[in-house]
Amino acid sequence: MGIIKSHDITLYGGNDAYQIILRPLSDEHLPYLYKWNSDPEVLYWTEGDDVGSYPPEVVQEIYGGISQNNLCFLVEVNGRAIGDCWLQKMNLPNVREMYADSTDVRRIDMMIGEKNYWGKGIGTLFIGMLVKYAFECEQVDILHCFCEDYNIRSRRVWEKNGFTLIFKEEIPQPHKGKLQYHWKLTKDEYDEHRFAHNDAICSPPKTICREA
Numbered sequence: 001m002g003i004i005k006s007h008d009i010t011l012y013g014g015n016d017a018y019q020i021i022l023r024p025l026s027d028e029h030l031p032y033l034y035k036w037n038s039d040p041e042v043l044y045w046t047e048g049d050d051v052g053s054y055p056p057e058v059v060q061e062i063y064g065g066i067s068q069n070n071l072c073f074l075v076e077v078n079g080r081a082i083g084d085c086w087l088q089k090m091n092l093p094n095v096r097e098m099y100a101d102s103t104d105v106r107r108i109d110m111m112i113g114e115k116n117y118w119g120k121g122i123g124t125l126f127i128g129m130l131v132k133y134a135f136e137c138e139q140v141d142i143l144h145c146f147c148e149d150y151n152i153r154s155r156r157v158w159e160k161n162g163f164t165l166i167f168k169e170e171i172p173q174p175h176k177g178k179l180q181y182h183w184k185l186t187k188d189e190y191d192e193h194r195f196a197h198n199d200a201i202c203s204p205p206k207t208i209c210r211e212a
């Protein structure tokens, strides 16, 4: 039986230097997930708790579980698999309570597992693709995302994609981070952000493709 529940959505984007494809994550990508999730330096940034490494069975649990009701993508840059990202229904009750029941609230999680690809603008680009897909194709109302205070690259990715820091939540100590940052982007704010960046709002979403 398969572990990761896949889907049929592929997103295309990037710039002159980095051709980015977000592919449906599937079991064939598990070797990458095992590698990235056993790298302490990567997990330092993705996990609030101190986790040195996740064994394969835990990786299967994490990705097998999350993919049942959410969209998981492999991030491919110039033909190379470098990370993964998720568009997930809001799973935290305290955040869910902040919005009306009828509001479609999602979160995005991201990881570049190949460390030499950090800090090159790639995270900002592929999160932009996923944000676009969320608002324009999935009709999401609000994206509510997170990073801890020590993760400046993650913080910049949210900022550069138009998210607003709406509050900082104290994290019970001792813990690596002192504050959990909550970032929000609504559909209206997304549209405004696109105008501000001269991204013609009526143009077809060229980066998006749902395969037959």
Ligand SMILES: CC(C)(COP(=O)(O)OP(=O)(O)OC[C@H]1O[C@@H](n2cnc3c(N)ncnc32)[C@H](O)[C@@H]1OP(=O)(O)O)[C@@H](O)C(=O)NCCC(=O)NCCS
Pocket (backbone or CB within 6 Å): 042, 045, 046, 083, 110, 111, 112, 113, 117, 118, 119, 120, 121, 122, 123, 124, 125, 146, 147, 148, 151, 152, 153, 154, 156, 157
């Ligand atoms: C978080 C992550 C997806 C960001 O993607 P990325 O491609 O590395 O980020 P980008 O290059 O698009 O942007 C990084 C920004 O942080 C800035 N930055 C990095 N280190 C910094 C520092 N010490 N001080 C100030 N700014 C810093 C960069 O200058 C850049 O901002 P700029 O474009 O305004 O100059 C990627 O780094 C990653 O996967 N890291 C490990 C896992 C992780 O942290 N996941 C997120 C958990 S919340």
